[in-house]
Amino acid sequence: MSHGFDLDSRLRKREDRDLRRHLEVAESVGARTRFGEDPKGEATEFGEETVVFAANNYLGLADDGRVQRAAELGARTVGTGAGASRLVTGDTRAHRALERDLAACKRSERALVFSSGYAANVGTIDALAPDAVFSDELNHASIIDGCRVGAGETVVYDHCDPEDLRAKLEARAAGAGTDESWLVVTDSVFSMDGDVAPLAALCDVCEEAGAWLMVDEAHATGVFDGGGGVVQREGLSDRVDIQLGTLSKALASQGGYVAGDEALIEYLLNAARSFVFSTGLAPPAAAAAREALRIARETDRTDRLWTTVERLREGFEAMGYEVLGETHILPVLVGDRADALALDEELREHGVVAPAIRPPTVPEGTSRIRVAPMATHTDADVERCLDAFERAGEEVGVL
Incomplete structure (x- = not known):
């Protein structure tokens, strides 16, 4: 009798369902690069250069010289690693400078940087330990896992539906005590559909019910309103209790953050286990994110992104593709799983x-190609992308 794990069988099952994934090695990070198949333990052999419309590096800053120099300076002046939890000796001037700039950008009293956006979500929900979390049905996996770890109960409301949220809050109120703590959690930009949560309406519902609202701006930070997110674009900074996001997408670095009032941040740095028991974010990553945030706030980089987004959306739709959403994420609907692959x-x-x-990432019958433009894509890159979609669509039979 064996009490181990038959991992080969598990992998075969994923293969049978077209769900097995494979690593691909990228030669560099940018709008164009070469890829190689997973070499396992051997050296990588790269193929031809490709144009990358698959990264969350929305502002194209991951290989920007200014950001690279900031990371290098952070390493030289502070160190390559924090060396310990920030509550021990790992709290550096690089962290504090980034947090001040994030707080200013998010129009909050203070910010706290975590080792990843995932850690920020799980740590925040676990530390607050709400009696009930009301979560949008399409929220990110890190929010779902945070609810599993920290919520007394999780209530899922219909995607981007404030009225369904209101109904579920009212139902909870009818059967619960008056001293329960309630947390409503939503992404602002949903990464698979490219749509935006109705944040103003969610604020109204939360304020009526006395619940806190937490908004994950992972795919919005740096892209909207002078480097802020949808919360800033909608003028809701003073109505959203917890703003959360990542440094690894538009800000071209690594890590996550939470922004809010002084009491929230002080509590999290004492009670969020993913902060307390993790080595602080590497100083070069903090320095790189700070410089990327400066570029997002002070230059026209975001305008360049949105110009590219509109050109692509118009081009896809002119061919006959249906493009979902309203943001810089362009889900090109295909429908059939096999056709999408x-x-x-x-x-x-x-x-x-x-x-x-x-599926199961998206519902059956809604398989899609997720196109993620960068501000650094050139006119030639855009034309190459559109031409590829037209030719490939005809060859596969979806156009």
Whole structure:
């Protein structure tokens, strides 16, 4: 009798369901690069250069010289690693400078940087330990896991539906004590559909019910309103209790953050286990994120991104594709799982990397290609992408 784990069998089951994933090695991070198949323990062999429309590096700053120099300076002046939890000896001037700038950008009293956005979500929900969390049905996995760890009970409300949230809050109020703590959690930009949560309406519902609202701006930070997010674009900084996001997407670094009032941050730095028991964010990452945030706030980089987004959206729709959402994430709807996977492969044959997204990540019948433009994509890159989608779509039979 064996009490171990049959991992080969588990992998075969994923293979049978078209759910097995494979690593691909990128030669560099940027709008164009070469990829190689997973070499396991061997050296990588790269193929031809491709145009990358698959990264969350929305402002194209991951290979920007200014950000690279900031990271280098952080390493030279502070160190390559924090060396300990920030509550021990790992709290550095690089962390504090980034947190001051984040707080100013998010128009909050204070910010706290975590080692990842995942750690920020799980640590925050666990530390607050709400009696009930009301979570949008399409929230990110890190929010879902935070609810599993920290919530007394999780109530899922219909996607981007303030009225369904109101009904579920009222039902809870009818059967619960008056001293319960309630937390409503939503992404602002949803990464698979490219849509935006109705934050003003959610604020109204939360204020009526006496619940706190937590908004994850992972895919919005740096892209909207002078480097802020949707919360800032909508003028809701003083109505959202907890603003959370990542440094690893538009800000081209690593880590996550929480922004809010002084009491919230003081409590989290004492009670969030993913902060207390983790080594502080590496100083070069903090320095790089701070410089990326400065560029997002002070230059036209975001305008360049939105210009590229509109050109692509108009081009796809002119071909006959349906493009979901309203943001810088462009989900090109295909429908059938096999067609989406075939289109993904054919796009690669034409030198464009854009991933197929299929169930269970999205509902059956809504498989899609997720296109993520960067501000650094050139006119030639955009034309190459559009041409690839037209030719590949005809070859696969979806156009």
